[in-house]
Amino acid sequence: MKKKMILLMTGLLAAAALAGCGGSKTSATTAAPETTKETETTTAAAKQDGGKLTMSWWGNQVRNERTQAALDLYAEQNPGITIEGQFSEWSDYWNKLATSAAGQSIPDIVQMDYMYIDQYVKNDLLVDLKPYIDDKTLDVSNISENTMASGTVEGGVYAICAGINSPAMMYNKTLLDQNGITVKDYLTIDEFEDLCRQVYEKTGYKTSIVYGTAQTYLDYFMRAYDVVLFGDKKMGGTKEDYIPFFEMYTRGLKEGWLIDPGVFAEISVGSVEQDPMVYGSSPETMSWCAFANSNQLTAIQKAAPEGVTVGMTTWPSPDPKKSGYLKSSQFFSIGSHTKNAEEAVKVLNFLINSSDANNILLGERGVPASSKIAEELSPKMDEINQEIIRYINDVVTPNSSPINPPQPDGASEVFNLLNQVQEQLCYGAYDAATAAEEFYNGANKIMSQK
Numbered sequence: 001m002k003k004k005m006i007l008l009m010t011g012l013l014a015a016a017a018l019a020g021c022g023g024s025k026t027s028a029t030t031a032a033p034e035t036t037k038e039t040e041t042t043t044a045a046a047k048q049d050g051g052k053l054t055m056s057w058w059g060n061q062v063r064n065e066r067t068q069a070a071l072d073l074y075a076e077q078n079p080g081i082t083i084e085g086q087f088s089e090w091s092d093y094w095n096k097l098a099t100s101a102a103g104q105s106i107p108d109i110v111q112m113d114y115m116y117i118d119q120y121v122k123n124d125l126l127v128d129l130k131p132y133i134d135d136k137t138l139d140v141s142n143i144s145e146n147t148m149a150s151g152t153v154e155g156g157v158y159a160i161c162a163g164i165n166s167p168a169m170m171y172n173k174t175l176l177d178q179n180g181i182t183v184k185d186y187l188t189i190d191e192f193e194d195l196c197r198q199v200y201e202k203t204g205y206k207t208s209i210v211y212g213t214a215q216t217y218l219d220y221f222m223r224a225y226d227v228v229l230f231g232d233k234k235m236g237g238t239k240e241d242y243i244p245f246f247e248m249y250t251r252g253l254k255e256g257w258l259i260d261p262g263v264f265a266e267i268s269v270g271s272v273e274q275d276p277m278v279y280g281s282s283p284e285t286m287s288w289c290a291f292a293n294s295n296q297l298t299a300i301q302k303a304a305p306e307g308v309t310v311g312m313t314t315w316p317s318p319d320p321k322k323s324g325y326l327k328s329s330q331f332f333s334i335g336s337h338t339k340n341a342e343e344a345v346k347v348l349n350f351l352i353n354s355s356d357a358n359n360i361l362l363g364e365r366g367v368p369a370s371s372k373i374a375e376e377l378s379p380k381m382d383e384i385n386q387e388i389i390r391y392i393n394d395v396v397t398p399n400s401s402p403i404n405p406p407q408p409d410g411a412s413e414v415f416n417l418l419n420q421v422q423e424q425l426c427y428g429a430y431d432a433a434t435a436a437e438e439f440y441n442g443a444n445k446i447m448s449q450k
Contacts, residue, residue, distance in 0.1 A: 053344055056086040056100075057111035057330075058093035060272040060299040063364050070357045074350050081343065090213070090270040094412075101125050106335035108344040112159050113330055114150065115215075115407040120333070121153045122409070127334035128156040132345045139353050142370040150328050150403070159331035160352055163366025165388075166326050166396040167220055168294040172205070172277060172304075173311035175288060179203055185313050185320075185395055189248065192316030199288045200257035208259045208276045208287035209248060212269040214422055215415040217291055217315065219404060221245050224319035228404050230411065233447050239440035244318065246432035246439075249425055259287055261426040272296060278303045291315060294388050294396075295329045295366035301384055312391055324400040326392070329366035367392055410450040414443045 057067060064087045071083040086107060088096055094116070100106045106125055120126050132138040140148060143161065151159030171183055179202045183195065196207040210217045219229045222245070227237035252258025259276055263285050267274040272292075278300060280286035292300060294312065301310045317323035332351060334344045350357050358373045363385050368374040378389065418439055425435040 051080050051082065051340070051343075053081065053083045053109065053338075053340065053347065054086055054107040055083055055109035055111075055347070056088070056093070056097065056107040058088055058090045059111075060296070060303075062299045062302055063087075066361050066364055070351060070360045071347070073356060073360065074347055078346075083347065089268055091268065104337050106337045108335055108338040108340070109347055110333050110335050111162065111330050112333040114328060114403075115411060117151065117159055117331070117333075118153060118406045119409055121156070121158050125336050126158040127336055127338065127341050127345075128158060129160065129334065129345065129348075130155075130157045132342070133157060137342060137345050138349045142353075142372040144369075144371070147328065147369050151331050151333075159328075159333045160348060161328040161369035162332050162351070163295055163329040163363065163368060164326055164392065165293045165295040165329035165366035166324065166392060166400070167216065167315045168292055168297070168312045168391065169289055169315050170277060170292050170297065170300050171289040171311045171313065173309045174307065175199075175203060175205065176311075183311060183313050186399065187314065187316040187320060189244070189316055189318050193248070193251065196252065196257045197255065203288070204283035205286055205288040206259040206276075206284070207252060207257050207289060208291075209252070210291040211259075211261060211264050211422065211426065212419050214418055218242075218245055218418060220315055220323045220325075221317055223323045223325075223401075223404070224317045226322075230405075230408055230414075230447065233450060235414075235440060235443045235447060239437050242436040242440055243432050246422075246425055246430075246435040249422070250432045253426065253428075258426075259285070261423065272299045273303045275300070275303070278305065278308075293329060293366075294391050295364060297388055298364055298384050312387065314395065321399040322401065324396055325403040326396060326400055327403050328369070363388070408447075408450065410446050413446045417442050417446065 055067075055071060057063065059067070064085070067087070068085045071085055075081050075083055097106065097110065101123075112120065112126070117126075129138055133140055138160070140160070147161050147164065148157065151157055151161060173183075176183060176199065179199075181195070181198055181202065184191075187195065199205055199207070222229055222237065222241065225237065225241055227241055229236050249258060263276060263280075267276075267279065273279065275290045276285065276287040277290040290300065297310065297312055304310055314320050314324060332348050334341055334348065338344050351361070352368075353370055353373065355373065355376055358368060358377055359380070363374075363377055363381065367389060368377060378386075381389065421430065421435050421439045421442075424430045424438075425432070430438065
């Protein structure tokens with residue numbers, strides 16, 4: 001326990017340290033204590049404290065502004081309730097959440113990611129929402145069974161989809177149009193690399209392929225080979241299966257079209273506003289594309305230089321139609337340390353089902369999970385959000401397969417290793433075969449100990 005807590009506080013990713021974070025699940029069916037004067041006083045104090053809620057999320061400035069405005073509206077409509085928003089960049093979010101979990105102070109409402117649900121549930125850090133669904137405090141009647149299933153663990157519902165999205169490659173459409181370059185959907189790796197060479201030769205702009213946060217793309221890439229990234233206490237596939245993924249980077253570096261890794265030492269990795277596609281002073285340090293998710297189009301367009309239109313297509317893959325999937329962009333969950341689970345659930349219900357709230361949020365986290373809200377919002381959406389809906393409905397949905405299962409315990413350590421190996425590769429210390437071997441063997445060692 002002590003060793004794991006030390007690891008947690010030194011800043012490892014949350015899921016790698018949650019085993020030392022204990023807690024207890026909050027349940028709507030907890031038996032009421034015998035009423036005494038002392039317990040009445042304690043209950044009154046808890047109720048008063050429960051009027052002050054916290055909600056944490058990762059995101060960009062667009063998300064921050066819209067989410068806080070929706071929370072302020074809830075507080076306005078519910079006198080006596082105040083909600084403090086706590087937001088971070090992705091790179092900081094999970095360390096902060098792990099620290100709060102270790103201190104028994106996880107926020108009342110948390111934004112949760114698919115890859116971490118299982119670990120947080122197993123460490124009793126999230127409230128089972130099923131009792132609140134059963135008593136109608138939380139209305140999920142307009143959310144599909146498949147969408148609900150993605151937040152279900154061992155029969156309990158621990159997370160509600162905050163929006164549906166899909167992997168999407170954003171690109172500088174203005175730059176490419178000016179140079180007579182077109183981008184099609186479902187690019188293979190060969191087609192993508194040909195495009196990278198063409199853009200570099202004509203414009204000088206380089207290509208960024210998810211540096212420092214490559215885990216989701218690796219998962220996507222390996223689906224083309226029918227390899228599920230994680231097996232039972234081991235990695236999927238063989239070490240040779242991973243070589244083509246790393247070869248993209250070595251070819252790009254050798255041919256000059258891949259962005260130099262040193263660029264990322266000067267920016268916040270994972271920040272939309274500092275992504276090389278929209279941030280930088282010259283083509284040498286900028287990218288013509290960004291690997292993102294469909295719901296990020298609004299934020300990336302807002303962050304783009306004046307006069308630049310951002311286009312969107314599928315991520316490249318050896319078999320892009322086999323790789324494609326729809327997913328919950330993120331979830332809303334209730335932290336197990338909350339003093340007022342019922343009120344926190346009511347806030348969650350407001351964010352999911354309120355027309356007023358969603359007229360503010362406007363699908364920034366993805367196409368709303370509630371079919372009723374999605375239908376209401378569609379005609380109100382601006383051109384960018386209409387493009388997101390078109391992309392989800394017309395491009396991805398007809399050519400996708402079920403998303404892989406949530407990553408197991410140890411996944412975050414594996415992904416940390418992936419980023420280390422990627423760094424060594426991009427700085428020239430490894431070739432593709434060595435990188436694949438180092439990653440595969442190291443990842444298997446991590447998983448065998450879980």
